[in-house]
Amino acid sequence: MNRRSLDDFAIRKLESLERRHLRRELEITARRARARVGRDDGELVSFACNDYLGLATDPALIEASREATARFGVGSGASRLITGNHPLYDDLERRLAELKGSDDAVVFGSGYLTTIGVMPIFAGASDLVLVDELAHSCILAGATLSRARVVTFRHNDMDDAATQLKAHREEHRRCLVVTNGVFSMDGDLAPLPELTTLADRYDAWLMTDDAHGTGVVGGGRGSTFAHASAVDVPLQMGTLSKAVGAYGGYLCASAPVVELIRNRARSFVYSTGLPPGTVAAAIKGVEIIASDAERVALPLARARAFTDALELPDAQSAIVPIVLGSAEDALDASDALRDAGFLVPAIRPPTVPPGTSRLRFAFSSAHSSDDVAALARAVRELGLAT
Numbered sequence: 001m002n003r004r005s006l007d008d009f010a011i012r013k014l015e016s017l018e019r020r021h022l023r024r025e026l027e028i029t030a031r032r033a034r035a036r037v038g039r040d041d042g043e044l045v046s047f048a049c050n051d052y053l054g055l056a057t058d059p060a061l062i063e064a065s066r067e068a069t070a071r072f073g074v075g076s077g078a079s080r081l082i083t084g085n086h087p088l089y090d091d092l093e094r095r096l097a098e099l100k101g102s103d104d105a106v107v108f109g110s111g112y113l114t115t116i117g118v119m120p121i122f123a124g125a126s127d128l129v130l131v132d133e134l135a136h137s138c139i140l141a142g143a144t145l146s147r148a149r150v151v152t153f154r155h156n157d158m159d160d161a162a163t164q165l166k167a168h169r170e171e172h173r174r175c176l177v178v179t180n181g182v183f184s185m186d187g188d189l190a191p192l193p194e195l196t197t198l199a200d201r202y203d204a205w206l207m208t209d210d211a212h213g214t215g216v217v218g219g220g221r222g223s224t225f226a227h228a229s230a231v232d233v234p235l236q237m238g239t240l241s242k243a244v245g246a247y248g249g250y251l252c253a254s255a256p257v258v259e260l261i262r263n264r265a266r267s268f269v270y271s272t273g274l275p276p277g278t279v280a281a282a283i284k285g286v287e288i289i290a291s292d293a294e295r296v297a298l299p300l301a302r303a304r305a306f307t308d309a310l311e312l313p314d315a316q317s318a319i320v321p322i323v324l325g326s327a328e329d330a331l332d333a334s335d336a337l338r339d340a341g342f343l344v345p346a347i348r349p350p351t352v353p354p355g356t357s358r359l360r361f362a363f364s365s366a367h368s369s370d371d372v373a374a375l376a377r378a379v380r381e382l383g384l385a386t
């Protein structure tokens, strides 16, 4: 009886999603080199992956992973604080700190785990967390877990951010301001120089989520290096699963901040360390990002070629949206592109606000300029842009 009501609940929820064109499905996808993916209906050129440098299928990363697995085993066995801290972690954290220009770094099981672990350390029940309204889901989750008061400001609107700080900062003990360095579904950059000034003025700590910045903007060093002069952000989180090509998350910060995190962040303390092979692949990925400027410049160049061809606003990162409005229109456009041989996801609520469903194109160094030209042609022929 009880079991039946549980299933009925799930079925009703799914039907409601279906009616609103919001139901999602898992599709078996085999990722291959040169940004190709295999699906049951054949091979597609993928503009859906966040593997901006093609490192996930790079032979150097595969070999590093294989070697580390043979040497240290598949799983890490425990939390890093128990026995999960295999010898590769030190090397990865040193390289990340160097790349991002911080004193130290700490690696977590994923980017999501990083944010939800870090935010509650610096904000609690009597504090304020100020968040850009388009910030990533993990930031809202971290803010909720912190039990702080959460206030959003209009996307990239520094006047609104100042208004919110002026209205609410004084009522709270500490204040954390959190934003994406690069916005995942819009591809634009946060105005970090202005935000650091605001944070200073209101005695707040700034945290950025650079999941889509590292390896792509600022010469690969991320969004703090993507502005006219380098910006000092004291808490920079990111992922090892996008441009770095592996898996995991990290926070770059000062030595005492990192040490506190290693002691207190629950998703660090109570979750198993990453597999050695994954850490080894990430080391190789970071090494390539730090040394191969030509490869790092490609995703943005490809995205720019696409926005140029279609006379869209200049790409600021590897991500370009074409906003279509309804979820149904976005799904139809995605299906039409798939028939033309391209995998471009339809992004719908709640990932984006209602009425702004869109196609999201992600460019990679693994795309050739011919791939991009062919995509632009298909988009134009389908009447999705001029």
Ligand SMILES: *Cc1c(COP(=O)(O)O)cnc(C)c1O
Residues within 6 Å of the ligand: 110, 111, 112, 113, 136, 138, 180, 184, 209, 211, 212, 238, 239, 240, 241, 248, 249
């Ligand atoms: C992907 C993503 C994350 C989560 O990183 P994972 O390592 O995949 O958990 C966090 N923030 C942003 C902006 C992301 O795009």
